[in-house]
Amino acid sequence: MAALTYAKVYFLAIWKAAVLAVILGSLLQVLIPRDWLLRLFGRAGFASTLRGGLFALPGMMCSCCAAPVAAGMRRQNVSVGAALAFWIGNPVLNPATLVFMGFVLGWGFTALRLVAGIVLVFGVSMVAQRIARPEVLPEAAVEAVTEASEVDAQPFLARWGRTLWQLFWSTIPVYVLAVLVLGAARVWLFPHVDGAMANSLVWLVPLAIVGTLFVIPTAAEIPIVQTMMTLGMGTGPAVALLMTLPSISLPSLLMLRKDFDARVLVTVALLTMLVGIVCGLIGAVLL
Numbered sequence: 001m002a003a004l005t006y007a008k009v010y011f012l013a014i015w016k017a018a019v020l021a022v023i024l025g026s027l028l029q030v031l032i033p034r035d036w037l038l039r040l041f042g043r044a045g046f047a048s049t050l051r052g053g054l055f056a057l058p059g060m061m062c063s064c065c066a067a068p069v070a071a072g073m074r075r076q077n078v079s080v081g082a083a084l085a086f087w088i089g090n091p092v093l094n095p096a097t098l099v100f101m102g103f104v105l106g107w108g109f110t111a112l113r114l115v116a117g118i119v120l121v122f123g124v125s126m127v128a129q130r131i132a133r134p135e136v137l138p139e140a141a142v143e144a145v146t147e148a149s150e151v152d153a154q155p156f157l158a159r160w161g162r163t164l165w166q167l168f169w170s171t172i173p174v175y176v177l178a179v180l181v182l183g184a185a186r187v188w189l190f191p192h193v194d195g196a197m198a199n200s201l202v203w204l205v206p207l208a209i210v211g212t213l214f215v216i217p218t219a220a221e222i223p224i225v226q227t228m229m230t231l232g233m234g235t236g237p238a239v240a241l242l243m244t245l246p247s248i249s250l251p252s253l254l255m256l257r258k259d260f261d262a263r264v265l266v267t268v269a270l271l272t273m274l275v276g277i278v279c280g281l282i283g284a285v286l287l
Helices: 002-030 034-041 046-056 063-075 080-092 095-105 107-131 139-143 156-189 201-213 221-230 235-247 250-255 262-286
Strands: none
Touching (some): 002 156, 034 046, 046 080, 046 107, 063 080, 063 156, 080 107, 080 262, 095 221, 156 201, 156 250, 201 262, 250 262
16 A cells, blocks of 8 residues: 555656656657767767766756656667766756755755765766676767668658657556555655664665665655654765665666666666765765
8 A cells, every 4th residue: 555655646746757758768769860969978988978967957857757868868879978977967966956955955965965966977977887898888889970870761650659669668667666666665664763863874874775776756855854854864864865865766777777787777876875875974074
């Protein structure tokens, strides 16, 4: 029952954005010329990763809504770093969320989130790019720009319909299932909050892990953390959740399982947890 209740609340909040994300992810593969994408995001270097992160700023999507678009980018041979920066940058560097956070939690929280978010988006993406398997790096694809821009002989609607179905089938069913599982486990993932949940690694580490795996709508980390701090949570664990809750989630990781090497996704998850822990320690001292 808890699974269905949480899933209902969650999907009512994000279903429009999720539908739009699948549509955008499919259109990205059939409407935008591949050579244009490769020139902007194709090379496995910092410039492409930076452009991927900047490309995320207008999106302002949650990690699960950004995932289908990131999947579409990878299927067009966009570099691992650029696609990851777009995916993580959407929720972490969301300008509206940062402003909202400043008014609700204070501008110190916003400043820490912004600085750490830049490190998370670009640093983690570059590390993941480095450890990606050589055959995943699309350097050869960049050299084949002319071939990539050839017009498909099939009609546009036929190509889009096929691409839309493939993207939907590879992302949405596992997404729904993962949300149901996390909804059922929510009561165990988030323990009862009291004054004992102080600035200690005993709380920082498990909450950083939970925050990395759990799924929330856009900007929901702010009221969640505000409520938990009111109930007695320390600043350190609160900052850890502020960094990890929006960044990625188990459903979004599963949605991208076919488009990124498993080593890349595991690395992103572990580094996100690490950033959350370090930020929690910094926040406990500075905020």
